[in-house]
Amino acid sequence: QVQLVQSGAEVRRPGASVKVSCKVSGYSLTAISMHWVRQAPGKGLEWMGGFAPEDGETVYAQRFQGRVTMTEDTSTDTAYMELSSLRSEDTAVYYCATAPYNSLALEFWGQGALVTVSS
Amino acid sequence: DIQMTQSPSSLSASIGDRVTITCQASQDINDDLNWFQQIPGKAPKVLIYGASILQTGVPSRFSGSGSGTDFSLTISSLQPEDLATYYCQQYHNLPLTFGGGTIVDIK
Numbered sequence: 001q002v003q004l005v006q007s008g009a010e011v012r013r014p015g016a017s018v019k020v021s022c023k024v025s026g027y028s029l030t031a032i033s034m035h036w037v038r039q040a041p042g043k044g045l046e047w048m049g050g051f052a053p054e055d056g057e058t059v060y061a062q063r064f065q066g067r068v069t070m071t072e073d074t075s076t077d078t079a080y081m082e083l084s085s086l087r088s089e090d091t092a093v094y095y096c097a098t099a100p101y102n103s104l105a106l107e108f109w110g111q112g113a114l115v116t117v118s119s
Numbered sequence: 120d121i122q123m124t125q126s127p128s129s130l131s132a133s134i135g136d137r138v139t140i141t142c143q144a145s146q147d148i149n150d151d152l153n154w155f156q157q158i159p160g161k162a163p164k165v166l167i168y169g170a171s172i173l174q175t176g177v178p179s180r181f182s183g184s185g186s187g188t189d190f191s192l193t194i195s196s197l198q199p200e201d202l203a204t205y206y207c208q209q210y211h212n213l214p215l216t217f218g219g220g221t222i223v224d225i226k
Binding site for chain 2: 044045047052061103104105106107110
C-alpha cells in the first residue's frame, strides 16, 4: 500500500513562493502517477495538476498555469509542488494524491499541508 | 471541463437510516467515477471507484451505482462514524473535477 507523508504547515507573505513536499513509501514514484489537489478553508476539492498518462507528462490546471511547478526526485521517491506569486486566496490545505501509473483514478492521499498566505 | 453536480449539498439523518447522494456529470464519463469520504480535519479517503467497486476495507453498507452521466452513493444503514463530507470525482479525462460535496450530519 502506498503511504504519502507531506511537509509541514507554512506561512508566506503575498507575492512569495511555497514548496510542499510529498514523500512516497511502499511503492516507487516511477510506478505511480502523482497529482496535487487543494482545499481552501470550508470549501471543496480542486485539482491543480498531475501526471497525464496519455501525454506522458505533467499537466496543470489552466488557472494555475505559469504559477505552479510539479517535480519529482525519483532517487528519494519525493514529489514537490511549488506555487509562486502567492495571494491570500491561495490559503488552503494542499494534498498530494496518487493514481495507478496508467490511470487518473486518485487512490492514496497525503495528510495535507496547510499553506497560509498573510501579510 | 466536465462539471460534476452533487445533491443534496447537506443532509441530516438518523442512525440506521438509508442515505442516498447523487452526482451528475455534464457529459458521458462511462464509469470513471470515484466517491470519497472526508472526515473533518482529515484527508479524503476513497470509498468507491469505477462507480460501483468497493475499495478494500470499506464497510459493505456503502455502495455505488450508475454509469454515463448519473451516479449515486448509498449508505444502507447510517452509523455515527459516517459523519463526514462526501465527494464524487470524475477521472474520465483531465482536468480532474469534483462535485461540490455533501455534508452528512447525524440527527
